[in-house]
Amino acid sequence: MAIDHPHHRTRISALLLVALWSLAESKYIAYNTTQRIVADKLNVHIVAHTHDDVGWLKTVDQYYVGSNNSIQGACVQNVLDSIIPSLLADKNRRFIYVEQAFFQRWWRQQSDGIKKTVKELLSSGQLEFINGGMCMHDEAAVHYIDMIDQTTLGHRFIKEEFGIIPRIGWQIDPFGHSAVQAYLLSAEVGFDALYFFRIDYQDRDKRKDLKSLEVIWRASKSLGLSADIFTGIFPKNYEPPPGGFYFEVNDDSPVIQDDPLLFDYNVQERVDDFVAAALSQANITRTNHIMFTMGTDFKYQYANSWFRQLDKFIHYVNKDGRVNALYSTPSIYTDAKYAMEESWPLKTGDFFPYADHPNAYWTGYFTSRPSIKGYVRMMSGYYLAARQLEFFTERNSSGYTTDSLADALAIAQHHDAVTGTEKQHVANDYAKRLYIGYSEAEKLVGASLACLTAPTSSPGCYNMTTKFEQCPLLNISYCPPSEVDLSHGKKLIVLVYNSLGWKRNDIIRIPVISESIVHDSEGNEIESQLLPLADATVNLRSHHVKAYLGISSSITPKFWLIFPVSAPPLGFNTYFVSSTKGKGLVASVSTFYSSEESKNSNIEIGKGKLKLLYNVKDGTLTHYLNSRSLVKASMEQTYSYYAGDSGSGGDPQASGAYIFRPNGTFPIKPEKKTPTTIVRGSILDEVHQQINPWIYQVSRVYKGKEHVEVEFTVGPIPVDDEIGKEIVTKITTGMVTNKTFYTDSNGRDFIKRVRDYRSEWELQVNQPVAGNYYPINLGIYMQDDSAEFSVLVDRSVGGSSILDGQIELMLHRRLLYDDGRGVGEALNETVCVNDECAGLTVQGKFYVKIDPLGEGSRWRRTFGQEIYSPLLVAFSIEDGGNWTGSHTANFSAMDPSYSLPDNVALITLQALEDGNVLLRLAHLYEVGEHKDLSAMAYVELKKMFPVRKIGNIIEMNLSANQEKAAMEKKRLKWKTEGSSGVETIARGGPVDPSKLFSSRDRPSRRKGLDQKRC
């Protein structure tokens, strides 16, 4: 500051500049930012944006308020606060905001004045909501119902508060992209375009060469071109272009220094940098419009620091004149692309798996944190059921709502939440939110069931005499309401609620402390089976009850009580459990050790049509036989692990939360002298196997079912050998499958996968296992010329068919190194009791079935819905008296003669705050998936809701923020290369409201349901 000479030189150079450019002097410069699109120039659309993860390294609230900054200096509140004055300072400036979870946190704390200003900024288009869901959901480990729910929550808020309908999908960070995202969560919510960047690096290179980063994505075979979506893949990432264009306060890109009186005047250099970046991007982009995504994670915390530079770039670049720079948004950019009337390359299928490097396949996160994934899925099904009960008993009647669960579930869909790619403390935060949401929903469910069962003498919610409890820890056999002493004539009331639109027969199991029998609500004793609790189950229970609840349960149940139940569509039945010392049917338990009993080489399991054969010598599964379908197949099931690469070799890439990089595969052999225990009962047979000290498996064959249910308990995965391990199970058949298998997209369509092959480019295979992994939410199957072999899952997992005839699922992973994608932690989950921590144990289920060719889809779809929506089981105690005589023991919301067609599922039934009811129905089958069930379906709404008067019915888009007809009229119709644009799509017609009200016009009380539409 006090140094003379340089100052002096500055004066001289300034004088020189004055001499050269007579205008140059230090004074106020009115930057001209008014530029709009210029037809005959390269238009550089500057999109100012911030990417605000709804939890990742910090929790969602820490990110919002800006706490825990030692982890990451990020404060979303600063972003939203500082955007407002920056936009007001120049009406040409524009900004987009994406994550509604943050926006809503901010909005509710703003003054009326700020709210008014924000509304003005939104209506002028200076501020625009893009995407508009609560979070930017993941696309691999999420179920389509959750994607719809979280998007709806955001979209409806934006509609109600601002009257605005977001136009653009903005999935810029998720790690690969699903077909369901394209056709359901983009086209069917009414978006005009979808933007992202994470696609396989080989795919990207080819697309750059062919200028095919911008495509029309036709992701649904059923909806065809009617669900086309213009899709823009960014050339590199969602950050500013290469060349130094980061302008957060502490970023180090060169700012434009345009004061001639100061050192380092650099206007021309910076203009040159900008033009070079633009020309380079233009080289790989069709039309004369390119987008510069000016921002990245948690940027614009001091928005003016960016806008100051962007103003200058626009001003000087346009003065330069080689390219045309303008403030823009993805909407303006999309409209500009559309106006060019180009034909775009066609893309079908999806963008999985994603790799950003030859040894970096982002396929580990398909399985990372399997317990969170299981919890999210369990809560998703529960939320669906709880909303139905909320609807039956009127919203808010109990004082509880599902809103908190809705919010927690929405946030959990974020691409660093259910994916398992967040830090441990953030994972804990998501779980805590889910639990809080569940707790309120549980009270709502209990109260609703009390209303619905209320004494027949005084029905409704005014005289609730029954208190219902539920058991969220039933999976570890912990259920205090069923573990009661029933010895003095008390009865346990077991209510089973079915949230499906079909009648359902199922088997439930509850822990009981003594021998018990079961009666139905008519007083008939029904078949039941008592199964002694295995030691492994008891140990799992006591350890986790201590870990999760901090208590040691004083009682240990003796048996699982197993009995068949049935429940009507959208309704319940009740059952009564009573104690009968010494009379209950206890299943026979036999245990054999390897090589004993070896006279008979096979043991047969199963009392119904399905039988499994096990080899006595080593307790291994050998055959699968179905006497009805005549399917007969050899079948083996094994466990093995991949050693997680530590990244210590030539390529430092480790296997971690995101990335699956195996370094060898190792079979897990049952240890010698390990017993196989066979449990045989009247309802089901079970085979218990301690595969090794940390893998326990129960295979179940039910008399009345034709699939195998496998319950696995994996963990704690030992890592004292300093090797991270990724545990898989492999099921091997003799099927000839020609490298081909099928995996679902977010629980909907099955997409054909061919090992070591991509349809759109010549795949260079660097990772023969990780590069063939795909996300599985519903199931995976393969087929040969006579049969289909399907495996369905209870949560999202990764899986593949690495060998012909074989399906593998990755069930659990425990890793010791960070994989270098930002999370900065190894994926090493533990459970602690009294400060003693051990690796996380995961319990889950998968289901296996072989069908004759062409018949597998029915099971995958119907049973898949049952997995998603398990029966909701609630308990109460009948203490003397005659509960059935005075209460409503059976209920169905639907007409007793009616159930939904086999190919239609109810995916939303929700009473909204404004008194409307949101109903969503999903056709479960793709075109061509099943010979009969892929056909158009009809639903009789009046029979679905016989006691309700349907006042008016409006067909909405998928996120329920606009009428469907208006959306269809408005959506841009794009042209594809080499496509005639003529295609027959079978969609149902619009609902005719008149037919819903007329009571005389009986034959036509049907609602045409859009085929395959959600």
Ligand SMILES: [Zn+2]
């Ligand atoms: Zn992100």
